[in-house]
Amino acid sequence: MSSMNKPNKPITIKEIARKLRISPSTVSRALNDHPSIGLVTTMRVKKLAEELNYEPNQTAIFFKQRxxxxxxxxxxxxxxxxxxxxxxxxxxxxxxxxxxxxxxxxxxxxxxxxxxxxxxxxxxxxxxxxxxxxxxxxxxxxxxxxxxxxxxxxxxxxxxxxxxxPKVYCDLSTGIQEAVQAFAERGHKQIALINGPETLKASGERTLSFKKALLDNGLNFDDKYVVYSDLTEESNYQAMEKLRDLADRPSAILAFNDYVTFDIIRYAKEKGIYLGHDIQVISFANYSLWKYMDNPPLASIEQYxxxxxxxxxxxxxxxxxxxxxxxxxxxxxxxxxxxxx
Incomplete structure (x- = not known):
């Protein structure tokens, strides 16, 4: 194989040291601006390193720094x-x-x-x-x-x-309180919650916050208006079917997240339900593209x-x-x- 076809080997600290006739440790310190190395030597080392296209061995650096x-x-x-x-x-x-x-x-x-x-x-x-x-x-x-x-x-x-x-998370109770209040101010009395999986402790806490918000706004809590979903499209549709089968259908829905809300919107279109008139929805998560849609939720709960x-x-x-x-x-x-x- 000719020398033209041989891949260029990476330049090492040892090679720079050999060319400058100094120790590899001096080269290493100069490249890292160690105060024990004089300015002239540091400049000579860095100049040659640049000319030779020297790149630090990241594996060695990682090993040294752990x-x-x-x-x-x-x-x-x-x-x-x-x-x-x-x-x-x-x-x-x-x-x-x-x-x-x-x-x-x-x-x-x-x-x-x-x-x-x-x-x-x-x-x-x-x-x-x-x-x-x-x-x-x-x-x-x-x-x-x-x-x-x-x-x-x-x-x-x-x-x-x-x-x-350490944990970083959002307290959803404040947003739920504001959402239920927004519904109540618009005259809604039958308000539903499409919650996450019933097995999750967070879903139970969300239900408790929802119940408290209703009572704080002078509304009764009825657990038939709390339905659960595993967040798949099929489960979201089933949740909507349960609410639609109620004798006193809800006029407002608080949806677990934006994907649940998308399925609510599609379900409503299929069943001839007019969002914003027949039913109002507030969603969790505040999807950034809602503002571009014809029938967005009334509001969203921002989770930052x-x-x-x-x-x-x-x-x-x-x-x-x-x-x-x-x-x-x-x-x-x-x-x-x-x-x-």
Whole structure:
């Protein structure tokens, strides 16, 4: 093979040292602006390094610093607008600290979720940001990650009863209170809630907040107006069928998230129900494109995905900077808020 076809080998610190007749350690210090190396030597080293197209050996640097400068992020679905906003904020915060973000979506499958965690661990990510899938019940991975000194911060969908792991999430009770008040002010008395999976503790808490909001606005609570969905299209349609079969049909619906609301809109069109007249809807999550639609929800409950993502990333980076600290970082809770389209 001719020399023209041979790939160029990366320039090493040793080669720079040989050409300048100084020690490799001096070259290394000069490239890192160490104060023990004189200005003239530093300039000579950097000039030659630039001429030779020298690039630092990142693997060696990572090994020395015990960092790979990567963060793993695990989400239920990357396609959801909520998580798209969160990811953008996470990458911005991580990028400011020269960290790269690796993404994985669990699709609400606990086995897939665990495989992603194990993959991140074997790839030596420095830390993990995670929003739990709705079917996740086994949290043993938290302790395993702790043994490998990989900190984890949960956001949005967070585990219950885990006090020693930082969590960032939104208090939905404030938004629910404002939503029910908005319905009540418009004369609605039969108000329904299409909730998430009944097995989730968060769904139970959402129902309690809904009940309290009704009572605070002088309205009766009837559990027949609370229906549950596993958030699939079929389950959302079934939830609407249950409400439509009631003798006293609801005139207002509070929907679990924007995807549920999309299915409500499609169901209404199929059944000849006029949104905004026959029934009014308020949705969680505040989908950014509602303003471009002909029949958007009356309002949305803002859950601040970008702010949640940015805060979770900042907490994780703080943990990485202070690995030896025994101080427990407190959970950060955002108050949800009703916003009109």
């Amino acid at each position: 960092k790979t400068f990567t963060l793993g992020v695990i989400l239920p679905k990357l396609s959801e607008p909520f998580f798209a906003s969160a990811i953008s904020a996470i990458e911005e915060v991580a990028g400011e600290k020269k960290f790269t973000v690796l993404l994985g979506q669990s699709l609400d499958n606990p086995e897939r979720e665990l495989n992603i965690i194990n993959s991140f661990r074997t790839h030596r990510v420095d830390g993990i940001l995670m929003s739990l899938g709705k079917n996740t019940t086994n949290l043993d991975f938290i302790e395993r990650l702790r043994k490998y000194e990989i900190p984890i911060v949960f956001f949005d969908c967070v585990p219950e009863g885990v006090d020693d792991v 995905p970008a702010e949640q993502g940015a805060k979770a990333a900042s907490i994780l980076l703080e943990l990485l900077d202070n690995k030896d600290s025994e101080e427990i970082i407190q959970d950060h809770i955002f108050a949800s808020k009703l916003v009109y389209q």
